[in-house]
Amino acid sequence: MRIDKYLWCVRYFKTRNIATTACKKGHVKINGATVKPSRDVYATDKLEVRKDQVTRHLTVLDIPPNRVGAKLVDIYRLETTPKENFEHLELLKLAKDHYRKHGVGRPTKKDRREMDDYLDDNFDRKESNS
Template sequence: MRVDKYLWCVRFYKTRNMVTEACKKNHITVNGLVAKPSKEVFATDKITFRKDQITQNILVLNVPENRVGAKLVEMFCKNETPAEVYQHLELIKLSKEHYRKNGEGRPTKKDRRDIDDYGSENS
């Protein structure tokens, strides 16, 4: 199965077009080699790809026929990404929250919606 179709089938990417773009930007490697979208993937291959500011490593256990449900994904691949990577992503999210302190500067769209909701609840 092609690497673009495989990553789409096991739900790491929402569309095959997104996988193809990632391949063109050299964000996806198979067994340490940069992969084109048409690269064939077999069981025991290791796929590394960069998505959402983290590099994920997966081991191909089996190749599905079609796109599988979220509960069945673990039958076809094993995520070997270290837990530290996910902790680092959480730290990045927390640091973005402290980028602009509440009450300083112009309210964001979310702040304005919260203010509007608060006003409508008290009316």
């Protein structure tokens, strides 16, 4: 089975097109070698898949006949990704919360509400002083 189809079948990518693009960009390796999307995958192959800034390591246990349900994925692959990689992903998610600096770019919905509240308060104060 082709590597792009295998990654789609075991639900690492949502579509085959995305899996093919990842292979073309060099995000997929079999036994340490970068591969093209048409490369065949066999049982006992070691895969490295870079997705969402995390390199996932997995071992092919068997080849699925077609796309499988999420509960059946563990029959066809063995996840050997170190926990440090997932901890790195959590740190990236936390860092994204504070990524945008205030005053740069278009205001978010929360920023807009805070500005409206501030302007309403100032307008009410000026009317009461008059």
